[in-house]
Amino acid sequence: MYRHLxxxxxxxxxxLKNRIAYPALGLLFSHDRKLNDKYFHYFVERAKGGVGLLxxxxxxxxxxxxxxxxxxxxxxxxxxxxxxxxxxxKKAGASPWIQLFHAGGYSHPILIDGRQPMAPSAVxxxxxxxxxxxxTIEDIETVKEAFARAAARAQAAGFDGVxxxxxxxxxxxxxxxxxxNTRTDAYGGSFENxxxxxxxxxxxxxxxxxxxxxxxxxxxGNDFVIGSNTDSETPQIxxxxxxxxxxxxxxxxxWHEARIPQLPMELPRSAFAxxxxxxxxxxxxxxxxxxxxxxxxxxxxxxxxxxxxMVNLGRVLIADPQWPNKAFEGRKEEIRPCxxxxxxxxxxxxxxxxxxxxxxxxxxxxxxxQVLKSELPKKVMVIGAGAAGLEAAVTAAMxxxxxxxxxxxxDIGGQLWAAGAPPHKKELWEYIRYYRAMLRKYPIxxxxxxxxxxxxxxxxxxxxxxxxEGARPLLPPIPGIDGPRVLNAWEVLQNNPLLGKNVAVIGxxxxxxxxxxxxxxxxxxxxxxLHFLLAYDxxxxxxxxxxxxxxxxxxTVFEMLPTAGKDVGKSTKxxxxxxxxxxxxxxxxxxxxxxxDHGRIFYEQDGAIQEQSFDNVIIAxxxxxxxxxxRQLQEKGIPYTTVGDCIRPGKINDAIHxxxxxxxxx
Numbered sequence: 001m002y003r004h005l006x007x008x009x010x011x012x013x014x015x016l017k018n019r020i021a022y023p024a025l026g027l028l029f030s031h032d033r034k035l036n037d038k039y040f041h042y043f044v045e046r047a048k049g050g051v052g053l054l055x056x057x058x059x060x061x062x063x064x065x066x067x068x069x070x071x072x073x074x075x076x077x078x079x080x081x082x083x084x085x086x087x088x089x090k091k092a093g094a095s096p097w098i099q100l101f102h103a104g105g106y107s108h109p110i111l112i113d114g115r116q117p118m119a120p121s122a123v124x125x126x127x128x129x130x131x132x133x134x135x136t137i138e139d140i141e142t143v144k145e146a147f148a149r150a151a152a153r154a155q156a157a158g159f160d161g162v163x164x165x166x167x168x169x170x171x172x173x174x175x176x177x178x179x180x181n182t183r184t185d186a187y188g189g190s191f192e193n194x195x196x197x198x199x200x201x202x203x204x205x206x207x208x209x210x211x212x213x214x215x216x217x218x219x220x221g222n223d224f225v226i227g228s229n230t231d232s233e234t235p236q237i238x239x240x241x242x243x244x245x246x247x248x249x250x251x252x253x254x255w256h257e258a259r260i261p262q263l264p265m266e267l268p269r270s271a272f273a274x275x276x277x278x279x280x281x282x283x284x285x286x287x288x289x290x291x292x293x294x295x296x297x298x299x300x301x302x303x304x305x306x307x308x309x310m311v312n313l314g315r316v317l318i319a320d321p322q323w324p325n326k327a328f329e330g331r332k333e334e335i336r337p338c339x340x341x342x343x344x345x346x347x348x349x350x351x352x353x354x355x356x357x358x359x360x361x362x363x364x365x366x367x368x369x370q371v372l373k374s375e376l377p378k379k380v381m382v383i384g385a386g387a388a389g390l391e392a393a394v395t396a397a398m399x400x401x402x403x404x405x406x407x408x409x410x411d412i413g414g415q416l417w418a419a420g421a422p423p424h425k426k427e428l429w430e431y432i433r434y435y436r437a438m439l440r441k442y443p444i445x446x447x448x449x450x451x452x453x454x455x456x457x458x459x460x461x462x463x464x465x466x467x468x469e470g471a472r473p474l475l476p477p478i479p480g481i482d483g484p485r486v487l488n489a490w491e492v493l494q495n496n497p498l499l500g501k502n503v504a505v506i507g508x509x510x511x512x513x514x515x516x517x518x519x520x521x522x523x524x525x526x527x528x529x530l531h532f533l534l535a536y537d538x539x540x541x542x543x544x545x546x547x548x549x550x551x552x553x554x555x556t557v558f559e560m561l562p563t564a565g566k567d568v569g570k571s572t573k574x575x576x577x578x579x580x581x582x583x584x585x586x587x588x589x590x591x592x593x594x595x596x597d598h599g600r601i602f603y604e605q606d607g608a609i610q611e612q613s614f615d616n617v618i619i620a621x622x623x624x625x626x627x628x629x630x631r632q633l634q635e636k637g638i639p640y641t642t643v644g645d646c647i648r649p650g651k652i653n654d655a656i657h658x659x660x661x662x663x664x665x666x
Contacts, residue, residue, distance in 0.1 A: 001330050002296050004303035009052075009310060011286055012214040012247040014160055016052040016095055019303060020324050021288055023218070023250065023312040024057030024099035024163070026070070027355045028348070029364070033060065033072040035081040038354075041366035043085060046317050047092035050324030053310070054089055055163060056082070057099025059154075061146040064118065065102030065171060067111030069352060073098070073150045079157045086158035097161040098154045099218065100147055104171030105132035105180065106256070120174050120181040120188065120197070127169060127257045140187065143171070144201050148208045151215075161214035162205065164198075166241075169255030172198045173220060176237060179227040195237065199244045206245035216248040217241050221275025224254030224262075231275060235282035242283045249283060250312065251276040252290040262291065263315070264572045265340045266424045266579070270298050276308040288312055292340060296327035315345055319360050333437035336360055337430035344653060346571040358653035359431060361391070361660035371664060373400045378666055381406065381460060383452045383629060384468030386414020387652055388644025390435040391659030392466045396666060397442035404445035404460070406452045412436065414470055415645070418493035419652070422514040423521045423579070428652070454632045464639050466662050467630045468655075471623040471645035476506075480596035481619065489515040489620035500615020501553055504601055506593055508559025510567045512620030513576060516555045519618070520583035523552030549582045556586045556612070558593055558603055623649040641665075 006018045029038040047054055059073050060066020073082060082098075089096040105119030108128045118139055119125070119132035135143070151162045166172035174180040175197040181188045187196050198217075206215055219238065222231040229237065238249050253262040253272045261267045269292045276289035289308035293299050299311045317323055319338035326335050336359060344356040344363070357363035362370075377400045382393040385407035393405040407414070413432045420428035439446055450456075457465060473488040475481055487497065489511050505516045525533070525547050533539045539547070557564065564587050565573055580587065588605070595602040599614050625646045633640045641662045644655040 002300045005300045013212050014214050018052040019310040020051050021053040021310050021312045022046055022051045022317050023314045024055045025314050026349045028069050029354050031068055044088050044092055045366045046321040047089040047094035049321035051094050054094040055097040055099050058101035059098055060101050061150040073153050079153055082157035095160045098159045099163040099165055100150050101165050102171040104174045106170055123180050144204050148204045151205045152208045163216045163218055165218050167218050167220040167252050177228040195240050202244040214247050217246050218250040220254050221251045224258035224260040231278050238279045239282050242285055248286040250288040251279050261575050264342050265427045266575050267292050269294050273302050273307040296332050318357050318363050337434055339427040342571045343569050347569040350570050361657045371398050377401050378463035380464050381462040382466045385412040386470055388655035388659040389468035391656045392663045393444050394438045395660050395663035397444050406447045406450050408451045410449045418490050421493040422518040454636050467640050467642045468644045469626040469629050469646045471625050471649045474622040474624045476621050485599045486617045489618055492618050502614045503553045503555050504614040504617045505557045505620055507620035508557050508564030513565055515620050516557050516585050519553050520551050520555045520585050558591045559589045560592045562589055
């Protein structure tokens with residue numbers, strides 16, 4: 001079905017079975033720089049899923065460049081553990097590769113025992129919040145040797161290939177960038193001088209590995225940082241890599257400190273494939289594309305249309321390691337989605353915590369959370385077809401239980417519909433697509449439009465009930481909140497009603513801010529219309545830019561706390577606030593709303609009462625659990641488990657992981 005995706009490809013003398021690569025991703029499963037069982041089970045599971053190339057990494061070449069949280073191969077003593085892993089990966093059918101890493105000025109002093117990181121120049125790093133010391137010539141030689149020795153260890157440990165990281169803003173990128181490299185010696189200044197370190201590094205590693213061992217580089221297609229390299233310069237960089245002995249080039253987006261979204265939902269799918277094509281035009285070796293390649297159809301199109309020779313599936317394979325096998329077998333609808341939420345992966349890494357997946361309860365828990373067939377299958381009723389109930393029903397069916405699923409609405413999905421309504425959030429609806437497929441796959445009795453009562457439960461006679469009755473909007477005790485112009489965020493996101501020109505949102509948490517963005521985006525240009533107007537020069541680019549963000553309503557958010565968005569993930573918070581600014585949303589903090597009267601809002605700020613008038617007021621002040629059915633079941637002595645928001649309102653991962661665990665523990 002996907003003949004390009006599943007065709008073999010050769011890198012140097014190594015033939016890979018398909019064109020799917022798992023790239024190096026920070027997982028933080030250990031704090032001692034060593035492999036452990038958690039890593040082992042995680043990687044073997046991805047190898048079993050059908051991926052062609054599987055990269056372990058990042059793996060540090062020395063302590064100063066990697067610190068405590070990153071795996072390391074800077075000592076011979078580490079070889080046996082990696083040897084065990086590469087053997088298991090090969091046995092599972094994948095080709096094990098390793099990414100060698102040095103952070104340079106991106107090293108956080110707290111992670112390297114308070115030592116000062118080093119970089120090409122002593123330029124302050126906004127990422128590590130420190131100024132590194134400038135590397136001496138001796139430092140440069142030492143680091144090159146550290147890379148070469150780590151590469152030789154990787155070869156001895158059974159890896160099929162070595163990748164050098166020259167992206168993300170790390171050490172090699174710092175040498176290449178005129179923004180970070182201000183040296184006046186042979187390693188700075190001109191393009192040729194700034195290329196000297198990576199060129200010499202590649203030559204040395206190639207010499208240690210020999211001519212036939214695959215060596216690749218992961219590079220930025222565009223640094224996306226003002227003053228650094230753009231996609232005008234990167235093809236020249238790639239050509240130097242090839243001329244010095246690199247066998248393939250892995251192209252990704254920009255630096256970690258770039259103010260262009262690199263990973264979240266705001267980045268359209270396959271948006272950076274053009275960067276791979278830009279590099280591919282400059283070299284004759286294979287090129288890999290990266291970033292937000294979500295589906296088999298998108299991956300196939302990238303290969304078929306000549307953007308790249310391979311595709312990287314990073315977070316996608318965290319969400320579903322069986323993605324390649326399911327695609328090959330024609331089961332693409334059964335692929336558990338990566339929604340690019342960043343909550344379980346990127347946000348965790350930024351907090352120094354181990355990676356998990358919001359939508360895949362097994363990711364990072366491969367050994368602990370296996371779904372085994374029950375020796376005593378039960379008759380299970382699941383009440384509520386939101387994320388928690390759907391995951392519970394599917395997991396229970398996978399374990400061999402007889403499952404029926406009920407919901408009072410006429411469709412599955414629950415609050416997923418509202419969650420996916422704001423701009424750039426439609427990826428969350430992919431969960432609904434996935435669960436529809438799983439409901440078709442397993443013998444789950446589905447009863448929609450059905451209000452479940454204790455009487456119905458007694459009539460059906462289940463052995464166990466899983467209750468996922470969700471939550472309801474929390475309405476604060478504000479006079480006038482029941483007025484005719486007042487709506488709650490849920491009904492706005494789900495029903496998309498007609499609103500006036502001036503709209504207020506009460507509540508500056510994640511739901512309130514996303515609702516504000518949803519309203520502010522109403523009436524703006526669609527991407528298709530924008531493309532048409534731009535292609536035909538129908539409207540000036542300056543005017544188009546304004547029309548992109550000028551909607552039909554002016555939106556104001558009122559938040560009683562000193563800051564808004566306290567419950568928004570770190571890696572996506574800046575993106576959300578950037579969009580709110582672009583759409584002209586006003587956020588008023590330290591503002592406690594005291595009264596509403598026919599669109600007029602009275603609020604207290606800095607000890608004074610102020611007033612503004614609006615056409616509509618939207619309440620986004622949180623939610624509270626529904627516990628009607630669970631209380632009734634408790635009173636009647638019917639065995640049950642509650643999951644999701646009916647325990648306490650939480651995030652999607654609370655619902656999905658909770659539903660999974662409830663079913664697994666039956």
